Amino acid sequence: MHVVIAEDHALLRDGLTRLLEAFKFEVVATVDNGPALLPALLDHKPDVAVVDVRLPPTYTDEGLQAAIAARTAVPGLPILVLSQHVEPLYARELLGDRNGGVGYLLKDRVSDVAQFIDAVRQVADGGTVMDPEVVAQLLERSRPLDVLTAREREVLGEMAAGRSNAAIAARLFVTEKAVSKHINNIFTKLGLPPSDDDNRRVLAVLAYLNA
Amino acid sequence: MESRDWIRDGLRAVAGGVLSIPLAIANLALLVLFLVALVMTPVLGLGLVQLPLVTNLLRLRADATRRIAAWHGVPIERPYRPRPATAGPIGWGAYRWIVTDPATWRDLAWLLPGAIVGLVLGIASLAIPIYGVEGITLLPLWIWLGTGSFGYGVIWPFETVSQGMLSLPQGALFLAIGLAVAPYLRRYDALFARLLLAPTSNARLRARVAHLSYSRADTVDAQAAELRRIERDLHDGAQARLVALGMTIGLAEELVGHDPEAARRLLAEARENSTTALVELRHLVRGIHPPVLAERGLDGAVRALALTMRLPTSVDSDVTGRLDTPVESAAYFAVAEALTNATVHSGANVAYVSMHRDDGTLRLEVGDDGHGGADPGRGTGLAGITRRLGAFDGTMTLSSPPGGPTIVTMELPCTLSSPRTTLSSGTG
Numbered sequence: 001m002h003v004v005i006a007e008d009h010a011l012l013r014d015g016l017t018r019l020l021e022a023f024k025f026e027v028v029a030t031v032d033n034g035p036a037l038l039p040a041l042l043d044h045k046p047d048v049a050v051v052d053v054r055l056p057p058t059y060t061d062e063g064l065q066a067a068i069a070a071r072t073a074v075p076g077l078p079i080l081v082l083s084q085h086v087e088p089l090y091a092r093e094l095l096g097d098r099n100g101g102v103g104y105l106l107k108d109r110v111s112d113v114a115q116f117i118d119a120v121r122q123v124a125d126g127g128t129v130m131d132p133e134v135v136a137q138l139l140e141r142s143r144p145l146d147v148l149t150a151r152e153r154e155v156l157g158e159m160a161a162g163r164s165n166a167a168i169a170a171r172l173f174v175t176e177k178a179v180s181k182h183i184n185n186i187f188t189k190l191g192l193p194p195s196d197d198d199n200r201r202v203l204a205v206l207a208y209l210n211a
Numbered sequence: 212m213e214s215r216d217w218i219r220d221g222l223r224a225v226a227g228g229v230l231s232i233p234l235a236i237a238n239l240a241l242l243v244l245f246l247v248a249l250v251m252t253p254v255l256g257l258g259l260v261q262l263p264l265v266t267n268l269l270r271l272r273a274d275a276t277r278r279i280a281a282w283h284g285v286p287i288e289r290p291y292r293p294r295p296a297t298a299g300p301i302g303w304g305a306y307r308w309i310v311t312d313p314a315t316w317r318d319l320a321w322l323l324p325g326a327i328v329g330l331v332l333g334i335a336s337l338a339i340p341i342y343g344v345e346g347i348t349l350l351p352l353w354i355w356l357g358t359g360s361f362g363y364g365v366i367w368p369f370e371t372v373s374q375g376m377l378s379l380p381q382g383a384l385f386l387a388i389g390l391a392v393a394p395y396l397r398r399y400d401a402l403f404a405r406l407l408l409a410p411t412s413n414a415r416l417r418a419r420v421a422h423l424s425y426s427r428a429d430t431v432d433a434q435a436a437e438l439r440r441i442e443r444d445l446h447d448g449a450q451a452r453l454v455a456l457g458m459t460i461g462l463a464e465e466l467v468g469h470d471p472e473a474a475r476r477l478l479a480e481a482r483e484n485s486t487t488a489l490v491e492l493r494h495l496v497r498g499i500h501p502p503v504l505a506e507r508g509l510d511g512a513v514r515a516l517a518l519t520m521r522l523p524t525s526v527d528s529d530v531t532g533r534l535d536t537p538v539e540s541a542a543y544f545a546v547a548e549a550l551t552n553a554t555v556h557s558g559a560n561v562a563y564v565s566m567h568r569d570d571g572t573l574r575l576e577v578g579d580d581g582h583g584g585a586d587p588g589r590g591t592g593l594a595g596i597t598r599r600l601g602a603f604d605g606t607m608t609l610s611s612p613p614g615g616p617t618i619v620t621m622e623l624p625c626t627l628s629s630p631r632t633t634l635s636s637g638t639g
Contacts (some may be wrong), residue, residue: 054506061506085493085502088516108489111482137519 004049006031034062041070048124053083103129129162155182160205221390228336231329238326263305272341280401288316290410321407336396346382430602450486528566549577559579575621583615
């Protein structure tokens with residue numbers, strides 16, 4: 001699997017490269033600044049890119065902007081965005097194109113290697129992975145998707161974190177069948193048209209972020 | 212203007228003119244009292260008691276004129292120097308404070324000319340309408356009295372009843388002129404008062420310097436306290452955790468040869484600790500300068516903030532481009548504080564933030580639909596906002612009547628900086 005890495009800190013860039021190569025990813029390019037990122041993404045069209053939000057020269061959000069621009073040019077180009085902090089606002093922008101293949105995680109998550117590699121693979125497969133911190137920040141608000149039951153909101157939160165039906169079932173101590181029933185209820189209540197299941201999951205998460 | 216409006220304004224101005232007559236007489240009394248107090252100073256030091264008391268009256272009198280002038284569209288600032296902490300209500304300290312303040316002598320210099328102008332204009336604004344009223348009521352009077360020589364306006368004396376009838380339109384004209392002119396007379400009185408009662412540019416600068424040293428001391432204090440808090444947080448938090456982390460990893464290194472299982476457990480613990488340290492650092496960084504503010508500027512940061520507020524919050528903003536970093540930061544924290552207050556105290560269902568920038572002034576408004584009754588004196592939140600903004604010559608006003616809504620309006624001078632292309636440092 002081909003990977004492009006964008007990270008300005010040499011230590012972290014090398015660490016990420018080493019980590020991904022240890023799990024049989026092939027790092028085809030590493031970038032350490034904003035302007036070089038978009039061409040690298042478009043030239044290599046990697047199976048997945050791991051991108052830092054804040055990059056030189058302005059140290060603002062050029063990694064995020066490049067990721068959004070690349071996905072506009074190549075819809076669904078899988079990109080996992082990493083940052084020292086997470087903002088629901090950024091999550092919403094990343095999901096705005098309603099295509100899957102997006103991840104948004106705190107850099108801390110890299111230290112749980114197995115889970116991090118799992119997230120990279122899910123994004124590469126077109127899944128959506130939101131950091132639990134994003135989900136937690138949203139859950140703190142008392143602005144619920146009123147139509148959903150408490151259980152359904154819980155399931156939606158797990159979905160936003162990128163978990164599969166089986167993983168959600170295991171975490172909530174229910175059967176997989178119950179989970180898929182909840183998910184179908186969520187889709188119906190949010191008025192998401194029947195379509196490819198992955199896409200509907202993204203739309204549901206987006207509804208969650210916009211709530 | 213509606214006809215009723217100018218009649219109302221005219222009547223008010225005439226009333227003001229009437230009031231200015233006793234005020235002018237009070238001026239003369241104050242002048243005498245003040246001079247007597249001054250003369251009495253060497254006599255058993257009686258002036259040390261008298262002068263401060265008379266000056267209090269003098270300033271009350273001048274303040275009354277300042278307030279009246281403001282009603283007539285001529286605002287006059289108070290020019291007095293603040294009372295030194297060592298000065299009592301009477302005595303040498305108070306005496307010295309009063310005689311060294313040039314504003315005292317300017318007040319004194321105003322008393323006599325102010326009285327004359329006040330009297331002349333006051334009598335004029337009263338006399339013209341009275342003459343008008345006389346004209347209107349003269350004819351019936353003349354008929355009733357029936358004798359003597361009467362005249363009015365341009366006709367003097369009356370010889371026939373038809374000539375007497377002419378006094379009616381003339382009287383109406385005089386009354387109208389009197390009412391129309393009276394507000395102008397009040398205004399001239401106010402403008403004259405401003406010549407001596409307003410602070411000199413010197414006094415204004417002095418007041419400004421005093422305010423600046425006060426707000427600077429306040430800012431420096433707050434910054435020092437903030438740095439101390441950050442130091443303590445780092446020392447007790449991340450730093451301590453990193454030390455523990457080093458120890459755990461070192462121990463794992465020792466154990467890895469003969470007890471790999473224990474070493475593995477220690478490493479997992481170390482990883483856990485590193486995550487906690489990162490969480491703490493992230494909270495700390497957010498409190499110092501929120502990363503989203505560095506990345507997106509005020510507009511983006513406030514939108515991001517609104518998205519995470521428990522209270523549904525809408526944002527209306529035309530602040531594009533980047534402001535100076537310190538201003539941006541002060542504005543952000545002020546908005547955040549106001550929103551937090553709205554969430555915690557107001558019982559509101561929704562809140563809004565509006566941010567507009569024009570002519571170098573950034574205007575921020577945070578409102579909610581809660582029960583109001585917010586008290587700026589209670590709690591430290593609003594005082595904190597005032598202090599943050601004060602460092603940039605910004606202001607905060609609070610409107611929170613019982614029953615709501617609460618609206619916090621903040622203004623601070625600002626300039627847009629050019630889009631940044633370089634920055635000295637940054638972290639991924």
